Amino acid sequence: MSVELIDSMGDDHSIARAARVSSGTTGTAEKDRGLINMLMRDRHGSPFEAVTFQFRIECPIFVAREFLRHRIASYNEVSGRYRVLEPVFYVPAESRPLQQIGKPGAYRFEPGTPEQASLAATAHKSVAGWTWEHYEWLLREGVAREVARNVLPLSLFTSFYVTLNLRSLLNLLSLRWAHPESTVPTFPLKEIEDIARQLDAHVRTVAPAAMTAFDANGRVAP
Numbered sequence: 001m002s003v004e005l006i007d008s009m010g011d012d013h014s015i016a017r018a019a020r021v022s023s024g025t026t027g028t029a030e031k032d033r034g035l036i037n038m039l040m041r042d043r044h045g046s047p048f049e050a051v052t053f054q055f056r057i058e059c060p061i062f063v064a065r066e067f068l069r070h071r072i073a074s075y076n077e078v079s080g081r082y083r084v085l086e087p088v089f090y091v092p093a094e095s096r097p098l099q100q101i102g103k104p105g106a107y108r109f110e111p112g113t114p115e116q117a118s119l120a121a122t123a124h125k126s127v128a129g130w131t132w133e134h135y136e137w138l139l140r141e142g143v144a145r146e147v148a149r150n151v152l153p154l155s156l157f158t159s160f161y162v163t164l165n166l167r168s169l170l171n172l173l174s175l176r177w178a179h180p181e182s183t184v185p186t187f188p189l190k191e192i193e194d195i196a197r198q199l200d201a202h203v204r205t206v207a208p209a210a211m212t213a214f215d216a217n218g219r220v221a222p
Contacts, residue, residue: 003198010051014190045222073164080149
């Protein structure tokens, strides 16, 4: 899975400038950092909307669906109606936790046995191969791409652009990464957490003061 930062608008100074719109004042970088921390701490969220990101993400369809729960973003996904898809499928690594323990909303996952890891990988590969053969077969027989694609599993990789502001992105990160600094418990899917880690790293290159304040205040979105 991969996350590529395509474009961004604004930075830490943009947040501070938006917050000072009523006073008409300006500040040093140090004062900006202090202001940003106060905004994060007291959950004055709108100034964080002054920073916008666009990412290109490649991940399995079942991970992309996790993104679509965040209705605070704009999405453009590759369409299997207009192009023949690529035979790239997700297969869980041996290190992927496989045993689900607990109750709904408070699961924890523990390592599986070697037998379970082998079974999971074999099943994923078998289904991927079988469905891809049938996808190609339907295409060869002249069946429309938008119908042929229906036989493919959720493990198929997709790619999409997502555009969202920093406030929305912080909300996503607060839910999709069980970070050691988080003060609110969250139980994300492992694969979406892997994506969230990459998103987090990209954001720090654009708005480091905002991310420092996010960490310092329990990674709660403002």
